[in-house]
Amino acid sequence: MHPYAELISGTLLFEGLADGHVNELLGIAVEKAYEKNEMIFMEGDRASGLYVSTDGMIKIYKLSQEGKEQILHIFGPGEPFGEVPVFSGGTFPAHAEAIVKSRALFFPRDALVGLITGNPAIALNMLAVMSMRLRRFTVQIENLTLKEVPGRLAAYLLMLASEQNNNKVVRLNISKAHLAGFLGTIPETLSRMLARMANLNLIHVAGREIKLLDMDGLSALAESGKIVDL
Amino acid sequence: MHPYAELISGTLLFEGLADGHVNELLGIAVEKAYEKNEMIFMEGDRASGLYVSTDGMIKIYKLSQEGKEQILHIFGPGEPFGEVPVFSGGTFPAHAEAIVKSRALFFPRDALVGLITGNPAIALNMLAVMSMRLRRFTVQIENLTLKEVPGRLAAYLLMLASEQNNNKVVRLNISKAHLAGFLGTIPETLSRMLARMANLNLIHVAGREIKLLDMDGLSALAESGKIVDL
DNA sequence: CGTATGGATTGACTTAAGTCAACGACAACG
DNA sequence: CGTTGTCGTTGACTTAAGTCAATCCATACG
Numbered sequence: 001m002h003p004y005a006e007l008i009s010g011t012l013l014f015e016g017l018a019d020g021h022v023n024e025l026l027g028i029a030v031e032k033a034y035e036k037n038e039m040i041f042m043e044g045d046r047a048s049g050l051y052v053s054t055d056g057m058i059k060i061y062k063l064s065q066e067g068k069e070q071i072l073h074i075f076g077p078g079e080p081f082g083e084v085p086v087f088s089g090g091t092f093p094a095h096a097e098a099i100v101k102s103r104a105l106f107f108p109r110d111a112l113v114g115l116i117t118g119n120p121a122i123a124l125n126m127l128a129v130m131s132m133r134l135r136r137f138t139v140q141i142e143n144l145t146l147k148e149v150p151g152r153l154a155a156y157l158l159m160l161a162s163e164q165n166n167n168k169v170v171r172l173n174i175s176k177a178h179l180a181g182f183l184g185t186i187p188e189t190l191s192r193m194l195a196r197m198a199n200l201n202l203i204h205v206a207g208r209e210i211k212l213l214d215m216d217g218l219s220a221l222a223e224s225g226k227i228v229d230l
Numbered sequence: 231m232h233p234y235a236e237l238i239s240g241t242l243l244f245e246g247l248a249d250g251h252v253n254e255l256l257g258i259a260v261e262k263a264y265e266k267n268e269m270i271f272m273e274g275d276r277a278s279g280l281y282v283s284t285d286g287m288i289k290i291y292k293l294s295q296e297g298k299e300q301i302l303h304i305f306g307p308g309e310p311f312g313e314v315p316v317f318s319g320g321t322f323p324a325h326a327e328a329i330v331k332s333r334a335l336f337f338p339r340d341a342l343v344g345l346i347t348g349n350p351a352i353a354l355n356m357l358a359v360m361s362m363r364l365r366r367f368t369v370q371i372e373n374l375t376l377k378e379v380p381g382r383l384a385a386y387l388l389m390l391a392s393e394q395n396n397n398k399v400v401r402l403n404i405s406k407a408h409l410a411g412f413l414g415t416i417p418e419t420l421s422r423m424l425a426r427m428a429n430l431n432l433i434h435v436a437g438r439e440i441k442l443l444d445m446d447g448l449s450a451l452a453e454s455g456k457i458v459d460l
Numbered sequence: 461c462g463t464a465t466g467g468a469t470t471g472a473c474t475t476a477a478g479t480c481a482a483c484g485a486c487a488a489c490g
Numbered sequence: 491c492g493t494t495g496t497c498g499t500t501g502a503c504t505t506a507a508g509t510c511a512a513t514c515c516a517t518a519c520g
Contacts, residue, residue: 036432038236062368072368087354088361093368116353123346124317124355125311131318137367138292138302138323141294145414146294149477176498184375189477191499207498215300378506406468419507421469437468461520469514476508484499489491 002026004054004105011052011078013129014139016121034098040082041096045048047085049108053077056102059178060094071182072140074099074174080129086112099178104147117135136225147222150193152183161212168215172208197221232256234284234335241282241308244360255345259335264328270312270325277315279338283307286332289408290324301412302370304329304404310359316342329408347379374414379453380423382413385452387433391442398445402438429453 009022017102019024032051034040037200040051040058053075060073060081072094073083078162084093116123143152156179160170180190194210197203202218204211212218225228232253238244239252247255261402262281264270270288283305290303290311302324305367307310316339346353373382386409390400402409410420424440425431434441434447442448 003450049369052261062372062376068376072371084361084364086361087330087357088365093365104434117350120350120353123350123357124343127317127353127360130357130364131314131316134314134360134363134367135318135323137364141300141302141367141371142292144371145300146292146298163423168314186478187498416508417468474509479504
């Protein structure tokens with residue numbers, strides 16, 4: 001059995017696919033490995049298939065002329081990326097880079113289109129994945145334009161907590177510089193906001209461990225987007 | 231023949247669908263009409279199908295606590311909206327409101343899922359539509375976070391020009407207040423930026439008619455996101 | 461024909477967050 | 491054990507864009 005059969009058949013994208021199909025699919029997949037900070041593809045590159053991360057962590061991001069980066073997604077094992085050009089043609093809309101040593105499977109476009117054509121369940125899975133992406137983008141745009149940095153940060157921390165069993169102590173799985181890039185700000189500002197929120201006894205910060213002290217306060221901040229007091 | 235058969239079979243979403251299917255689909259569609267400023271659905275509403283605009287103009291938007299609005303899309307005839315919950319379940323991710331007297335067809339979820347299941351071409355069309363939405367969102371996030379207001383405005387004007395036969399005189403099809411909402415700013419700021427760009431002889435503004443005087447300058451501004459002077 | 465009404469503009473002021481630069485902490489490594 | 495580099499923090503300053511308020515303009519309307 002293929003080493004990634006279990007991972008692949010457990011992903012949202014390929015779930016419900018018969019074992020035969022999974023093995024067939026894995027037969028045509030190309031395994032790729034990337035060092036930390038290695039580019040996987042660049043915005044504008046011609047695309048010929050999609051990737052599924054199997055190991056490590058991948059950032060998808062845009063870069064401004066001046067070099068500021070806006071992170072769109074950070075993907076871990078099991079998550080597909082680079083799927084947009086498979087269906088709308090053309091080129092990748094953003095850059096992809098491994099932020100730690102990573103591995104991914106690459107699936108050529110034609111095999112996927114064939115699979116989807118013959119397999120309505122996979123088509124619906126793919127539509128579900130893309131719908132969730134769209135949903136997350138609307139939230140991200142909302143956060144970026146309708147909330148200030150402390151509001152975005154509070155919303156992020158609450159999201160992390162809900163992902164991590166609603167534990168009161170969350171652990172950042174990325175560097176603070178990357179978090180700043182995801183929140184649409186810069187490390188200096190993030191640092192100041194963490195300090196302010198600690199002053200207000202909303203949180204307690206120890207490296208990448210952040211203790212959420214006042215869930216109601218954080219929720220209010222995440223909702224209103226405005227910090228109540230200094 | 232159904233009055234909207236031509237419009238529907240010409241949309242990206244349903245193109246390539248056999249006439250029989252189109253008529254069947256139109257048989258189950260519900261026609262809806264909306265006055266100017268009437269809500270079509272609200273963020274958080276339980277969804278049971280998607281809409282295709284047939285007439286008028288629809289804005290899809292988010293609202294902040296303080297009432298500021300961020301417009302995500304403005305859709306005209308032939309464009310589907312409200313499709314996200316059809317595939318990922320749950321509720322609408324944003325509000326939809328008619329900005330002029332409008333009409334739309336509503337397609338119940340089950341009929342669509344059935345159609346897609348039995349019709350791979352439609353599945354691929356839907357995937358193409360959603361891919362393009364994702365692509366546009368990445369551009370929108372890039373503009374909102376990596377460019378300043380003049381850069382976003384220049385990019386918008388150039389996009390309008392390319393949509394309108396590359397004419398040097400573009401016509402805004404929405405109010406300046408709505409444009410501000412789409413660009414992630416407020417009418418006052420938009421007004422000032424138009425004035426600044428006019429001062430720099432980049433454009434000439436006469437109501438909703440905007441003459442693009444310096445395409446290279448506008449491109450530079452749209453790229454860099456920074457206004458060169460004044 | 462005067463007057464509401466919504467859209468747009470302008471001015472004075474405030475503020476969130478970016479820039480630039482220095483410094484601190486900590487781990488990895490020779 | 492000091493050196494080097496990465497990551498994070500802090501301070502002083504600048505700036506883009508938001509707020510609030512007044513005004514303007516055009517069109518619609520009684």
